[in-house]
Amino acid sequence: MQKKKIAVIGIGSFGKLLARYLFAEGHEVLAIDKKEDVIQEIKDHCTVAVTLDATDESALRSQGIEDLDIVVLAIADDFETSTICADLLKKMGAKNIYARYQTDLQIRIFHLLGIKNIFNPEEQAARSMAEILGFSGMKANFLLSDEYSVSEVVVPKRYINKTVGEIDLRQKYEINIITIKRPIQEKDKKRSSDSTHGRILGIPEGDMILKENDTLVIFASQKNINRFLEG
Incomplete structure (x- = not known):
């Protein structure tokens, strides 16, 4: 299996499990969330864990997002943050963006932003x-x-x-x-x-x-x- 560099943005219940499983499989995992306590919980189960605002372009750029193989937008309850972050990721030239959706409207919005890889883990x-x-x-x-x-x-x-x-x-x-x-x-x-x-x-x-x-x-x-x- 080819090892990949993967960012998981949004370390909720799903994002936390995803980051841990990817790390256990040997991938390089960058975990990002705005909550410090969440990052403290995941830091020993990923390669790098960073507290930052995913709507801050300069903060995202500082992590070399555009050089990663995959970026997963796993944010569940703040679609405004997801859309802003998705737009920034496209602007930065991030490769292989996967975005989490909850409604049909969110699917349409992600498609308008040019993001084709979308998922709903609950569904x-x-x-x-x-x-x-x-x-x-x-x-x-x-x-x-x-x-x-x-x-x-x-x-x-x-x-x-x-x-x-x-x-x-x-x-x-x-x-x-x-x-x-x-x-x-x-x-x-x-x-x-x-x-x-x-x-x-x-x-x-x-x-x-x-x-x-x-x-x-x-x-x-x-x-x-x-x-x-x-x-």
């Missing part, structure tokens, strides 16, 4: 949870877009003891199998990194046999994933 989480709850075989669902998802799905009983080649999900459902997770018995654990969640089996070959309790990690449109789960 995405709700949609993912709805998919998980709607199908008993689905363990996790990560929405990449309105159409496509990466999902973790327990191997349906009809496919147990069959090979990846035999079930041919790509031909039948236009589904790509990314990898397979297999449960680990305690006696089989050899490293502390081995997890009870399962061993990753790598890129599956056509002759790999699917076993009971295997989990398929798949990529496809949500429509085709639903077709597959419905049988």
Whole structure:
């Protein structure tokens, strides 16, 4: 994985988690918020934590924002600050701006500012949870877009003891199998990194046999994933 330089502006509940996860994945993370107490909480979980006003152009420029790979506007409750900051970021030539929205009007405003990468974490989480709850075989669902998802799905009983080649999900459902997770018995654990969640089996070959309790990690449109789960 290529390590990136990423700024997270707005360290609320979502911004804090995002900064911590990105930092844990090895990225260089610049956390920005106007509240000193918030910055004190995040400083040990990111590369640099700075207290500043995101509507202050000179303050933003002092952080070399335009040289970063990605800037995430994670501010939730102050859209005026978000729009001013977004406008400044475009003016400064920031690359790959991702902006958080809450309403359709905010979407239109961001688009007018020339920002195409927009997200709503609450909406995405709700949609993912709805998919998980709607199908008993689905363990996790990560929405990449309105159409496509990466999902973790327990191997349906009809496919147990069959090979990846035999079930041919790509031909039948236009589904790509990314990898397979297999449960680990305690006696089989050899490293502390081995997890009870399962061993990753790598890129599956056509002759790999699917076993009971295997989990398929798949990529496809949500429509085709639903077709597959419905049988």
